[in-house]
Amino acid sequence: MKASYVRTLTRHIHVYQSKNLSKEFLNVVQCHDLLQSLGFIKQTQSGLVHWLPLGLRTLNKISNVIKKHIEQNGMAQEVSLSLLSPKLLWESTGRWKNGELFKLKDSKGSDFCLAPTCEEEITTLIGSYISSHKDLPLTVYQIGRKYRDEKRPRGGLLRGREFLMKDAYSFDKSKQEAMETFGRMNETYDLIFKDLRVPFVSAWADSGDIGGDMSKEYHFMHETGEDTVLKCSSCGHVSNVEKCSSYPEETNQHNGDVNVRYALNIERDTLICLYYPHNRTLNWNLVLDALDHDVDSTLVGESxxxxxxxxxAGKNEDDMMFSSVVRIMDCRLNSRSNYPDFPLKQYLKNNFSQLDDVTLVDAEENELCGACEEGKLSGARSIEVGHTFYLGQKYSKPLKAKFTAKDNTEQFCEMGCYGIGVSRLVGAIAQVTRDEMGLRWPRVIAPYEISVCSAKQDNLCEQVEGLLQAWKSETWVNRDDKSNLGRKIATSHSLGIPICVIVGKREWPHVEFEVRAPFMGDSWRGALQEKGESWDWTCESAGSEHVQRHKVHKDHLKDVVGVILTDM
Amino acid sequence: MKASYVRTLTRHIHVYQSKNLSKEFLNVVQCHDLLQSLGFIKQTQSGLVHWLPLGLRTLNKISNVIKKHIEQNGMAQEVSLSLLSPKLLWESTGRWKNGELFKLKDSKGSDFCLAPTCEEEITTLIGSYISSHKDLPLTVYQIGRKYRDEKRPRGGLLRGREFLMKDAYSFDKSKQEAMETFGRMNETYDLIFKDLRVPFVSAWADSGDIGGDMSKEYHFMHETGEDTVLKCSSCGHVSNVEKCSSYPEETNQHNGDVNVRYALNIERDTLICLYYPHNRTLNWNLVLDALDHDVDSTLVGESxxxxxxxxxAGKNEDDMMFSSVVRIMDCRLNSRSNYPDFPLKQYLKNNFSQLDDVTLVDAEENELCGACEEGKLSGARSIEVGHTFYLGQKYSKPLKAKFTAKDNTEQFCEMGCYGIGVSRLVGAIAQVTRDEMGLRWPRVIAPYEISVCSAKQDNLCEQVEGLLQAWKSETWVNRDDKSNLGRKIATSHSLGIPICVIVGKREWPHVEFEVRAPFMGDSWRGALQEKGESWDWTCESAGSEHVQRHKVHKDHLKDVVGVILTDM
Structure with a gap:
């Protein structure tokens, strides 16, 4: 009874699957629909999905990669927070008014939201436990569902209303230590994304709604992405447009109108005049860099x-005579540009200074990279898959997460938060790696590593299953009675299973298999060149650039499969 | 840097922990508060908790035990359903009006509930995929959060508003196959609860709100439980009062008033008169058994x-003369009991029959067990931790989960559903196993299997950690600077860690350790009697019935610990 049950179990994957595996269909269908028709997920409502067995295996594998690195690197302890978060907490940080919160009342009339992120809860929780500087640093993480009532959910898993997220939160004693933690978490992110084996870029970025002034984004480059990053053709530096500095190929070429924007230094005794071409956008991050951050940033929104x-204010005419003025000229301007009137009627030349050759405006494509000043910038569409933030005391202050420092003073924690969209990664990786045959998962997150396809379930098929015993839990035997061998192979390839073993009498005792996944390394070639002959192994193309066909004596099937899988 | 981070990681468990480990406290504190003060969970609102690192480890271990058996036994494929379930679906089964649903609206005004169980969603999902009888049987399961807006959440994890649940759903072609699946799932439950190593009973039960007429409950016996089960002192049969049959020690002893309740057979041509003592409660399950289920159950609620x-209705006086009448007499009655008037004025003696010596009323303590008719029944308080249901077509009909049978007819699936309260199990096992020293987890779900306690972190401590390398991820090294050795040991015991290794120079190269967990088997004694001398092992009591102290040469620490852990 047991054996027969295991059979029906694997057969059942088919229940969820599409009948259409034609190249026409696989090529044109939207990625979200492809994942649905292949039985990875099933959309129930806009922005909501059920995870089916295949999709859940991939989702869980991604979670495990993240978990492994976050724990191995000693970064964080796992927790799991309640999703029902009370209104009071969100009012204390001003986030209750967020229009994308799902809100509900319990039977007693108390208000809750379904947490979209957990800064409020975690800061309150940790604040209630820590008392001494000896309790810090402390980092916690969780992998769990989050909710966001997107007005226009789209892109399926890329922007859902219910999604799986890894969120981590760090608590440190000082800004310096918080920056070290931030740096170490970014190193961990690099390890995670390298392990997922999809090329990624990390970009310094504006931190948006969550706050803080240091943040880094992780992107997959793809033409269907909703984000844009700028990349240098020479040094490879990648950044979000908010953080990107650039120079024109030739400076001082702007002849038209000039815009001016005024600012004050932190002491408010120096007027800063920022001049830039009228057809460009002033970039405050670049302004801050140009002035070593000596700018009163509370005035950024003012006229x-x-x-x-x-x-x-409070200065008489004499005071004004001695006030400092700094003029900052974007390097694109020249003396013939059409400048606005200078705002002060009188000033001493000694108190007047000017900074030229800086860049103050949002970068554009084809300008020179500000990092190396050699390569040209090109913009590219991308999909954001992770984001790290240094938060400072933004949450620890209103929620009173304090500790007693070594000098016996009470201080607020310095915090960071770190997200990875786990369910989003499934959609993003599917999108970036798919081809005309369907999905094409890197081995580490493929729902199964190996499939076994046979014209019929016979003794030979069982023998091959036995040879692959070492991959038992990673092997899917296609037992769909309704499919012929060709369709079984096409199914395996469309599902993105890296290796498809084809059972047949004709070649026996040799076994053929096709390799679907992209190779991530090249060490298999050397290993097989050395051992191939004694293992009775040959390789031929299967007539498609996407698939290689191999043949090996059954006694060495597991050796060759083992070698090949290490590079996938 | 890496090493130092791993240290702070384990040290941090202490951040969450109580300062009070006195026996007075550990003995009297409510179990929910004990779990909180030891840092397993933190309640945020009534019925809502955050899971802290220790509690989450135990919770995950329970999930893994369940997962292993459900998958190994070939029972089910894992899925993960959306928690936001639309109103329409719940109206179609009449469950939208359930007062314990958490309800919310999205920004477009659509109504959703947070799913408390997933019959509606899963039946719709599976119904959309299956078409042929070849697609069945099919069983799916998930482990995930569920929500129920309990009016009076209490008992902490035992009755929360947000809880972790394993829910499985089976789809079969026929009632017979559904019953086989139901039986196989109950076998799987036995394996799961045996693995958790807490004594349990399974009881046939009324199926309550979810419906269907076969169900089984799984209980831990404990005086603090909210449920009551009846158990036979002789055959050990356990059941819920709704399903329990019993006999009085001596029959025909009831002398007082007699109640009567009328019913009809399914054809409605036989009047059934049920007589029973006025001070007892009629039990319809026993009535059905007594009449081989030939009762029109739609009339059960009628006067x-x-x-x-x-x-x-529709009978003239002659018809009435030939109508059948069956009198069923509870075996507690005798002829001198005070019977109500007989309802029919005229009847033929030939059409009249009587059944004596049956039991029709809810069992009471001290009566004889209806299963063996020998032992006495005793009632005991219990905590329900699992429930399995045969559902029939209760959900497949309204939600149209159909398939084409072999004979080409369209039929509705036969369903079952199967729950285990995963977070509830944490609370229940803590409650059942705790003692005056704190918690006392069975090894398989203890947050750590081994703790290492040392007066200070020195080279000796590192050596011992090295000796326990094989249990690296299951070893917790107590690095709390603020605790002395005695407190570290007490902490380990209060957390319920099975083995506490005590590092000290005095006995070196011998190492002492204390065993906290209850032994579940006795094979360790034989193994250590045989090998003990060559391993330089001795065992003495630690002066407490709850703890044993062992001593062994360092070179054999791992051998002895390995032997002992197998019995825990």
């Missing part, structure tokens, strides 16, 4: 008039 | 008058 008023 | 009206 020029307001800034001038504040500069004049 | 005696209504039943008589239906019996008379």
């Amino acid at each position: 020029n008039e307001k800034v001038l008023d504040l500069f004049h | 005696n008058e209504k039943v008589l009206d239906l019996f008379h």
Whole structure:
């Protein structure tokens, strides 16, 4: 009874699968629909999906890769927070008014939201436990569902209303230690994304809604992505447009109108005049860099008039005579550009300074990279899959996560938070790696590593299963009575299973198999060149650039499969 | 840097822990508070908890035991369903009006609930995929959060508003096959609960709200439980009161008033008169058994008058003369009991029959067991931890989960559903196994299997850690600077870690360790009697019935620990 049950178990994957495996279909269908028709997921409502057995295996494998690195690297302890988070907590950080919160009341009338991220909860939790500086540093993480009532959910798994997320939160004693933790978490992210074996870029980025002034994004480059990053053709530096500095190929070429934007230094005794071409966008991150961050950033949203008023406030005419003025000229301007009037009527030349040759505006394609000043920038569409933030005391202050420092003073924790969209990664990797034959998972996250296809279930098929015993839990035997051998092979390839073993009497005692996954390394070639002859192994193309066909004596099937899988 | 981070990682468990480990505290504190003060969980709101690192390890271990058996036994494929379930689906089965549903609206005004169980979703999902009888049988399961807006959440993890549940759903072609699946799932449950190593009973039970007429409950016996089961002192048969048959020690002893309840057979041509002592409760399950289920159960809720009206309906006086009447007498009654008037004025003696010596009423303690008729029944409080149901077509009909049978007819699936309260198990096992020293986990679900306690972190401590390398991920080294050795040992015992290794110079190269967990087997004694001398092993009591102290030469620490752990 047991054996027969295991059979029906694997057969059942077919229940969920599409009948259409034609290249026409596989080529044109949207990735989300492809995942649905191949039985990975099933959409129930806009932005909501059920995870089916194949999809869940891939999802769990991604979670395990993340978990392994986060724990092995000693970064974090696992927790699992309640998803029902009370209104009061979200009001204390000003996030209750977020329009994308799913809100609900319990039977007593208390208000809750379904947590989209857990800064409020984790800061309260950790704040209630730590007391001394000896309790820090402390980092926790969880992998769990999150909710966001997207107005326009789209792209299937890329922007869902219910999604699986890895979120980690760090608590440190000082800004310096928080930056070290931030750096170490970014190293861990590099390890995670390298292990997923899909090329990625990490970009310094604006931190958006969550806050803090250091953040890094992780992207897969892909033409269907919703984000844009700029990449240098020479040094390879990648960044988000908010953090990208660039130079024109030739400076001082702008002849048209010039915009000016006023700012003050932190002491508010120096007027800063920022000049830039009227057809470009001022980039405050570049302004801050140009002035070594000596800018009163609370005035960034204010009008020029307001800034001038504040500069004049409380000063008489003599004071004004001795006030400093700094003019910052974007390097694209020249002296013939059409400048606006200077705002001060009188000033001493000694108190006046000017900074030229800086870049103040959002980078554009084809300009020179600000990092190396050699390569040209090109923009490319990308899919964001991870984001790390240094948060400072943004949450620890309102939620009172304090500790007693060595000098006996009470201090607020320095925090960071770190997200990876786990379910989003399934959609993103499917999108980036798919081809005309269907999906094409890297081995580490393929739902199964090996499939066994046979015209019929006979003794020979069982023998081959026995030879692959070492991959038992990673082997899927296609027992679909309704399919012929060709269709079984096409199914294996469309599901993105790396190796498809084809059972047949004709070649016996040799076994043929096809390799579907992209090779990530080349060490298999050397190993097989050395051992291949004694293992009775040969390799031929299967007539498609996407698939290689191999043949090996049955006694060495497991050796060759083992060698090949290590490179996938 | 890596090594130092791993240290702080394990040290941090302490952040979450209570300062109070006194026996007075550990003895009297409520189990939920004990789990909180030891850092397993943290309650955020009534019925809602955060899972902290220790608690999450135990929770995950329970999940893994369940997963292993459900998959190894070939029972089910894993899925993971969306928790946001639309109103429409719940209206189609009449469950939207359930007052314990958490309900919410999305930004477009659509109504959803947070799923408390997933019959509606899974039946719709599977119904959309299956078409032929070849697609069946099919069983799926998931382990995930569920929500129930309990009016009075209490008992902490035992009755939460957010809880982790294993829910499985089976789809079969026929009632017979569904019953086989139901039986196989119950066998799997036995394996799961045996593996958890806490004594349990399984009881036939009424199926309550979910429906269907076969169900089985799994209970831990404990005086704090909210349920009651009846157990026979002789044959050990256990059942819920709804399913329990019993006999009085001496029959025909009831002298007082007698109640009567009327019913009809399925054809509605026989009047059934059920007589039983007025001070007892009629049990319809026993009535059904007594009459081989030939009872029109749609009339169970109707008054005696209504039943008589239906019996008379459409019959003239002659018909009535030939109508059958069956009197069923509970075996507790005798002829001197005070019977109500007989409802029919005229009847033929030939059409009249009587059944004596049956039991029709809810069992009571101290009566004889209906299964063996020898032992006495005793009632005991229990905690329900699992429940299996045969559902029939209760959900497949309204949600149209159909298939084409071999004979080409369309048929509805026969379903079953099977729950285990995973987070509830944490609370229940803690409650059942705790003692005056704190928690006392069976090894398979202890947060760590071994702790290492040392007065200070020195070279000796590192050596011992090295000796236990084989249990690396299961070893917790207590690095709490603020604790002395005695407190570290008490902490290990209170956390319920099975083995506490005590590092000290005094006995070196011997190492002492204390065994905390209850022994589940006795094979360790034989193994150590045989090998003990050559391993330089001795065992002494630690002066407490709850803890044994062992001493062994360091070179054999891992051997002895290995032997002992197999019995825990």
